[in-house]
Amino acid sequence: MGKGIYRARLGKAPNKKIVKFLSSIEDDYRIFEADIEGTEAHNIMLYEQQVLSRRDLVRILSSLEKLKREYESGKVKIKPEYEDVHEFIETYVIRDVGIEAGGKLHTGRSRNDQVALDIRMVLRWALIEVGEGILHLTYSLLKKAEEHKETLMPLYTHTQHAQVGTLGHYLLAYVDILLRDLERLDSCYRRVNLSPLGAGPIGGTSIPIDRMRTASLLGFDGVVENTIDAVSSKDVEIESLSILANLMSTLSRIAEDLILWSSSEFSFIELADEYSSTSSIMPQKKNPCTLELVRGRTGRVFGALNGVLNIVKGLTTGYNRDLQEVKHHLWAGIDAVK
Template sequence: MSGNQKLWGGRFEAEVAEWVEAFGASIGFDQKMAKQDLQGSIAHVIMLGETGIITQSEALTIKNGLMDLLAELEEGQLQFDIANEDIHMNMESLLTAKIGPVAGKLHTARSRNDQVATDMHLYLKEQLQYIDKLLLGLRQVLVNLAEAHVETIMPGYTHLQHAQPISFGHHLMAYYQMFTRDSERFAFNLYHTDMSPLGAAALAGTTFPIDRQMTSDLLDFEKPYANSLDAVSDRDFILEFLSNSSILMMHLSRFCEEIINWCSHEYQFVTLSDTFSTGSSIMPQKKNPDMAELIRGKTGRVYGDLMALLTVMKSLPLAYNKDLQEDKEGMFDTVDTVTVSLKIMTGMLETMTVNKDVMSKSTTRDFSNATELADYLAAKGLPFREAHAIVGHLVLECSKKGIFLQDIPLEDYQAQSDLITDDVYQVLDSRNAVARRQSLGGTGFDQVLWQIQKAKENVFH
């Protein structure tokens, strides 16, 4: 029986069958971390040379070989082999082919366990910063759009029923607040990602006199992990990312649901750019909000990535287990999904036409001003519950006659309550109803402008 030729194969007599090898390999997806793997190795070999664990000459030879591989990677020249299982073994094999047996000294005082964890921290740290940049762009677009529509009136909804008239700018700023919380969650996520596992080795650290602070600094991490077992087995930072991404996608999906409704013939509140719409293969009149629908649909995909990793992690004993190979594909998938969704949403909002007149008109032939009438009576001293009952009766009578509150003659109003005078029609006007709601955070124009000013201080500083 021939010996096993793997870099780890000294203990084994037989080769692994190809189909089993394919099942265990991760190079098909972890090659996404090729740059990070080389960066981690460069920091590690510099430290090995500086601490005298290997000679400075050996360290320089290895470092130069790694730098050559990094240049080739950036030029798209590297080829990976499934026989080498993962990105780490592929890089070591490529380095050995380039500089000879001295490449074997690179793995001194290091394991694939801390190596892969380091790669993931480097990768996700970079992606978190990029996602926050995209979120900032989306928030800026929302602030600009809200500022343009402070005095655009629309119906506010509860239970998908017209509730009260509000400022469209106010509605948009609600989403600004959601996406701001998303940004804050990712910032905290970055705090837990900006940590170096390198030097934890397999699980217990190493007998070599390594300098973990040096490699942490070289890789621009905030600090090294304090516990070697935790360093190689922690995936909380990925779980946080997937959880935060799920909340973000939920926010995007809610917004998309509204945009999809607003585009419909029944609403006609907005018109999407052709860039973010598609047609029908059979119905020539159709203009479908497909990009919004795709974001809504891809939300479930991100939820699935979160549940998959939570399930993988729920019963893993310390420290490293092969199950952890399943931590990467969901992370990569979520990064791709979130980044493209943010780009699409930002572009969709930037190019969207708001049909202000349609929005405003929809608040004049409804009963969204009913609360105004109840508040009007309450302000004149009538107990609110009595005012509520009177207005409810008036709405019922209007519904039977096919008219609205602003159509009721003054004498009919006064038959219900002598507290009602001719100023009631000003109160019932939807624009006035919006403008008067000046409680903190309300939809009144001055309050919306205050919200926008506060937001500008955060996103345009």
């Protein structure tokens, strides 16, 4: 497929370097399926609102499902001349079923509320996945705490011996900390799980849409009521990254303790072979590389949070293209945690 449809009003062909610079395709693969699902829900709503005919709806949905199958089978490769995944999908449908039906796919919707929807859908899945990981980890810590409820160990202040405690007591401390992280995720999820779709470019649309219907179809608890807020605010992304950064700081502290305890100077623990590495020159070494990378990759999440904060700090209220860069940092932070 060649260039898309959004530049049709411009008389001159786009500069190839500028098109590549503008394109968010590499970051958009993450939202591909969410964009299709959101588009399907939007068009079902348009049909129910009598904006779209049943015939057009069937053709649009059939084309979108066809594209979804192609994507799932690995056949979809988006060329950089498309600005984003939204343009690619709309162009695909128009070329597949014709402009008469396909050209109505985007009725009453802007890319601004569309991408805000896609991000929240992907973010929902990510928060659930991270939450499941926290539950698995706390369960493992609880089992170990039960096994070692009478295993004595020194407790430290200022990295000096302070009081006698147990390993079980230490492990339960992190159970409590991680459960607070889980509570933060749950609270954040409720704010993420509101649909911005229907906000249009910034001030809504005169098309008789039903925002609550699309929100319901997509499993949202409600809508982001203010349209300006819906397309221009990135507080849920910042909040999510803040929680992930806090979680990673916890995991980094655990990793640091275990690294120290596995050293020959402490010899409190021995790391399992499955989670250790060796030296290329010193055969006696058993290196805690997995734990070191947990500690090291915490910086990626901190960096992602700082990246988003620096993007939004000086923006005027409304949608700005700078916000396109938020996805890159958000995905990087999520991937580092997972």
